[in-house]
Amino acid sequence: MHNLLKNGENMWNDKRYHTLDYELKKIFGEKAIKLSIDGSFTCPNRDGTIGIKGCIFCSERGSGDFNSDRNISITNQIEEQKQIMSKKWKSNTYIAYFQSYTNTYDSVENLKKKFYEALVCENIKGLAIATRPDCIDEQILELLEELNSKTFLWIELGLQSIHDKTAAFIRRGYDLEQFEKSYELLKSKNIRTVVHLIVGLPTENKEQYSETLKYIAEKEIWGIKLHMLHILKNTDLADYYKKNNFKILSRDEYVNIVCDSLELLNPSTVIHRLTGDGKKSELIEPIWTLDKLKVLSDIDKELKLRDSYQGKNFSL
Numbered sequence: 001m002h003n004l005l006k007n008g009e010n011m012w013n014d015k016r017y018h019t020l021d022y023e024l025k026k027i028f029g030e031k032a033i034k035l036s037i038d039g040s041f042t043c044p045n046r047d048g049t050i051g052i053k054g055c056i057f058c059s060e061r062g063s064g065d066f067n068s069d070r071n072i073s074i075t076n077q078i079e080e081q082k083q084i085m086s087k088k089w090k091s092n093t094y095i096a097y098f099q100s101y102t103n104t105y106d107s108v109e110n111l112k113k114k115f116y117e118a119l120v121c122e123n124i125k126g127l128a129i130a131t132r133p134d135c136i137d138e139q140i141l142e143l144l145e146e147l148n149s150k151t152f153l154w155i156e157l158g159l160q161s162i163h164d165k166t167a168a169f170i171r172r173g174y175d176l177e178q179f180e181k182s183y184e185l186l187k188s189k190n191i192r193t194v195v196h197l198i199v200g201l202p203t204e205n206k207e208q209y210s211e212t213l214k215y216i217a218e219k220e221i222w223g224i225k226l227h228m229l230h231i232l233k234n235t236d237l238a239d240y241y242k243k244n245n246f247k248i249l250s251r252d253e254y255v256n257i258v259c260d261s262l263e264l265l266n267p268s269t270v271i272h273r274l275t276g277d278g279k280k281s282e283l284i285e286p287i288w289t290l291d292k293l294k295v296l297s298d299i300d301k302e303l304k305l306r307d308s309y310q311g312k313n314f315s316l
């Protein structure tokens with residue numbers, strides 16, 4: 001079921017959990033580099049269709065703070081990102097990641113044009129598309145199915161929590177039933193889905209977070225992204241924090257929750273992220289998240305200390 005060796009080492013190469021890096025190397029034979037693209041979309045939770053203020057934590061750039069400039073073409077954004085990434089990694093395998101705002105919130109014709117513009121760029125071997133479950137209708141599903149037959153595709157959905165109270169607090173604008181419906185539609189077309197969850201929301205305790213995690217673990221979801229709640233400047237969450245000064249998890253608390261989560265997840269679920277990227281200039285709290293390497297190495301250490309690994313407590 002998993003790759004655990006008897007001595008407790010080398011499960012997914014050098015990690016005790018199933019990393020995206022491991023998965024993509026297995027598929028492409030070399031490191032796959034994600035290029036963050038801004039497709040110039042907006043979001044129904046910002047343009048007035050569902051809401052005007054967006055999710056409470058959403059940054060000015062629609063959670064795409066490390067993307068290229070949306071005013072330049074997708075082809076040029078890809079070239080620009082390749083140049084930047086080539087300083088760090090040597091590889092000819094790229095995934096175009098449509099990250100900012102809601103990347104299926106447009107006419108099918110426009111979506112098609114943009115996704116194919118990315119796909120025909122040199123060495124683009126896959127597409128990742130971040131969106132909302134309420135922005136996948138029949139026609140869009142058809143387009144995603146077509147893309148899925150031509151390239152390595154995954155869709156990211158920002159669920160954050162299964163709890164209604166939290167959904168109302170974060171102003172997510174859709175309910176769990178909508179998530180289930182879209183997730184099942186994607187699954188029925190064999191389209192990989194990645195779900196985003198937030199740890200440390202002020203409306204939730206550890207048990208409530210754990211209920212969300214168990215729900216995801218049972219769903220055989222292809223991938224997961226865990227984020228510590230980031231309080232960014234110029235967001236409504238920043239104002240809420242100023243007024244309520246709610247408790248922020250410490251690094252140790254977060255590391256323990258992440259390790260508990262990994263133990264509960266299916267070993268086949270691909271871990272896309274265990275700690276978020278907050279821009280230093282924008283981040284109010286938690287400051288400790290800026291040292292990403294420390295968070296990741298503490299997770300490794302804690303799993304080793306527990307003699308544990310992803311899926312240790314997983315059961316269907």
Ligand code: SF4
Nearest residue numbers: 043054055058062101
């Ligand atoms: S759905 Fe995404 S882009 Fe839209 S408001 Fe929420 S976080 Fe921002």
